[in-house]
Amino acid sequence: MPTPDETAYHELLKTLHPPLRAIITALGIARAQEFLFNHGGTFVKLPRADGSKLGLSNEELLALRYQLHDVRLATGLSSHLSDDGCISLPKADKIFLKYRNFEIRAMRGQLTLNQLAVKFDLTSRQVQNVLKGGEAVDQSDLFKMIDSGGI
Structure with a gap:
C-alpha cells in the first residue's frame, strides 16, 4: 500500500x-x-542508443524514449515527440516550483517556518505564501528585472 507521501x-x-x-x-x-x-x-533529437551527448546514461535514455512513446500513443502529442525521436523539451525554471511547493507543504509538520525557509532558500514570508496555497515569488527573477532595468 502506498504511503501518504507516495x-x-x-x-x-x-x-x-x-x-x-x-x-x-x-x-x-x-x-x-x-x-x-x-x-x-x-528541440532535441533523442538518439537511439547513446545518451551521453545529452548527459544521459543508456538506461535513462531508454526509459525516457519508452515513457515519451507511451505519452505520444496515449495523448496524441505528436507535436512533442516526432517519429524520428525529436522532442520539444519544456523549460525547467518554473516547472519545478510546483514540486518545491509540494515538498514545502509536505514537510510543514516536520520543520519550522524558519527551517523551511532556509532549506528551500526562501524568505519566511514566501514559505507562508506557499503554505497558504499561493506561490512564492522567485527573488532571483526580481533582481534580474532590476539589473536589466525592468523595474
Missing part, C-alpha cells in the same frame, strides 16, 4: 503536462530537473 507525489504528477510527467517518471525528479536545466526550451 500518494501525494502521484497526485502531483497527474497535474503536470504529459511530456513533463514522462520525463520525471523516466529520470526521477532530480535528474529530470538537471536534464531540463541543460536542455529545456529546446
Whole structure:
C-alpha cells in the first residue's frame, strides 16, 4: 500500500503536462530537473542508443524514449515527440516550483517556518505564501528585472 507521501507525489504528477510527467517518471525528479536545466526550451533529437551527448546514461535514455512513446500513443502529442525521436523539451525554471511547493507543504509538520525557509532558500514570508496555497515569488527573477532595468 502506498504511503501518504507516495500518494501525494502521484497526485502531483497527474497535474503536470504529459511530456513533463514522462520525463520525471523516466529520470526521477532530480535528474529530470538537471536534464531540463541543460536542455529545456529546446528541440532535441533523442538518439537511439547513446545518451551521453545529452548527459544521459543508456538506461535513462531508454526509459525516457519508452515513457515519451507511451505519452505520444496515449495523448496524441505528436507535436512533442516526432517519429524520428525529436522532442520539444519544456523549460525547467518554473516547472519545478510546483514540486518545491509540494515538498514545502509536505514537510510543514516536520520543520519550522524558519527551517523551511532556509532549506528551500526562501524568505519566511514566501514559505507562508506557499503554505497558504499561493506561490512564492522567485527573488532571483526580481533582481534580474532590476539589473536589466525592468523595474
